[in-house]
Amino acid sequence: MAWHPHLWHPTTQVALHPEPLRVRCAKGCLLTLDDSTPLEGSPSSSRELIDAISSWWVTLHGHGEPTIAAAIADQATQLEQVIFANFSHAPAEQLASRLAAHTGLDRLFFSDNGSTAVEVALKIAWQWWRNQGSERRQLIAFEGAYHGDTFGAMALGDRSVFTDPYDSLLFDVCRIPWPHTHWGDATVEGREQVALAALDQALTTPTAALIVEPLIQGASGMRLVRPEFLRAVAARLRDCGALLIADEVMTGFGRTGALFASQLAGIQPDLIALSKGLTGGFLPMGGTMASERLYQGFISTEPTHTFFHGHSFTANPLGCAAALASLDLLEANPEAFSGFEARHRKHLEHLQERKAVQRLRCLGTMAAFDLAVGDTDYLNPVGRQLQRHCLERGVYLRPLGNVVYLLPPLCISDAQLACCYGAIDAAIDAVTN
Numbered sequence: 001m002a003w004h005p006h007l008w009h010p011t012t013q014v015a016l017h018p019e020p021l022r023v024r025c026a027k028g029c030l031l032t033l034d035d036s037t038p039l040e041g042s043p044s045s046s047r048e049l050i051d052a053i054s055s056w057w058v059t060l061h062g063h064g065e066p067t068i069a070a071a072i073a074d075q076a077t078q079l080e081q082v083i084f085a086n087f088s089h090a091p092a093e094q095l096a097s098r099l100a101a102h103t104g105l106d107r108l109f110f111s112d113n114g115s116t117a118v119e120v121a122l123k124i125a126w127q128w129w130r131n132q133g134s135e136r137r138q139l140i141a142f143e144g145a146y147h148g149d150t151f152g153a154m155a156l157g158d159r160s161v162f163t164d165p166y167d168s169l170l171f172d173v174c175r176i177p178w179p180h181t182h183w184g185d186a187t188v189e190g191r192e193q194v195a196l197a198a199l200d201q202a203l204t205t206p207t208a209a210l211i212v213e214p215l216i217q218g219a220s221g222m223r224l225v226r227p228e229f230l231r232a233v234a235a236r237l238r239d240c241g242a243l244l245i246a247d248e249v250m251t252g253f254g255r256t257g258a259l260f261a262s263q264l265a266g267i268q269p270d271l272i273a274l275s276k277g278l279t280g281g282f283l284p285m286g287g288t289m290a291s292e293r294l295y296q297g298f299i300s301t302e303p304t305h306t307f308f309h310g311h312s313f314t315a316n317p318l319g320c321a322a323a324l325a326s327l328d329l330l331e332a333n334p335e336a337f338s339g340f341e342a343r344h345r346k347h348l349e350h351l352q353e354r355k356a357v358q359r360l361r362c363l364g365t366m367a368a369f370d371l372a373v374g375d376t377d378y379l380n381p382v383g384r385q386l387q388r389h390c391l392e393r394g395v396y397l398r399p400l401g402n403v404v405y406l407l408p409p410l411c412i413s414d415a416q417l418a419c420c421y422g423a424i425d426a427a428i429d430a431v432t433n
């Protein structure tokens, strides 16, 4: 197979990366490859791969989940799309009410993906202060944060190889340390105190908002913080009246073992950005939940107080139908996500004995460790080597540099999960020898 002459793939360097594998169909955890795809080293009969990272963390229940597929098909015969500025519709209204009940935030603003859900949160927070004539201008974010690839989201995220070319175009953000932790970490409390002292110092400047990926920073390497730390952060923001934005694009919809990571951490944000699992991973859709207090700050006979933001596909009815069906599944079987962590743990305990495995961590459906090989950055080639070895064993992973992680769909069977860990175990031998 050659690179397609008319496609441009995301975060892919054609000069360095192997050609993409062609997928014909997918069901549950399994991606079935097109017959024309060569799979080096794999048994020729096996054209199936376990999707152990839920296709960039979106496929929540499993590929082709039948009730979500049926809900989309049904909705498509009734109303596939309508402009959302002058119109409303039942799927959007039902979804807004149900998400309000789950998040404690009364208003839902729709967008198209995780980056735009963050942009919307940022713009609401910023304009809310402005509508009140406030001078609060500071935004606070964490070291290692990732909030998306659009400009506002890039500015909020930490600077990295992803943002370097655009550095001079990105606005300033006050950045404070992220005291991430792992199994057996004896120094976390000290590092939390350092981060909180930095926050105290930052908050001496009038602050509009702080944005956080609650409990897990995803893209920077599945880096966990303790709920205690987030509660201390939220308390400080409350004391000085700054807004708290939770970016739950990755952590939302059961990924951390609770429906939302903010709930697990015991914090109540003013804004929550959602996407990825929102539609069960079927359709691209973003949503920003906002408190009623923020919403009311835009209600005025003064037209410039309007929130002038909208996307062509705002509140697409197909996406709403998928999201409602996905919520039905989550509500009907919360054990599928709340009990997931125990399934990872028994495999991780075995991995813990390996010298090359460091900083094991696990939360809900996410398990990760650092491979003690070379640099700890995204460009460390060990991740791609490990990926290749796992593919040969029928498992698709996408390490973040030397950070190896799993974030599988909820439907993964015990045997499939064991197969993933078996592949990782063998791949570690291959890349460390």
Ligand SMILES: Cc1ncc(COP(=O)(O)O)c(C=O)c1O
Residues within 6 Å of the ligand: 113, 114, 115, 116, 118, 146, 147, 148, 149, 213, 218, 219, 247, 248, 249, 250, 275, 276
């Ligand atoms: C925490 C977080 N925020 C925002 C985004 C951006 O989402 P999208 O890729 O849908 O724009 C991501 C994507 O990985 C993410 O993990």
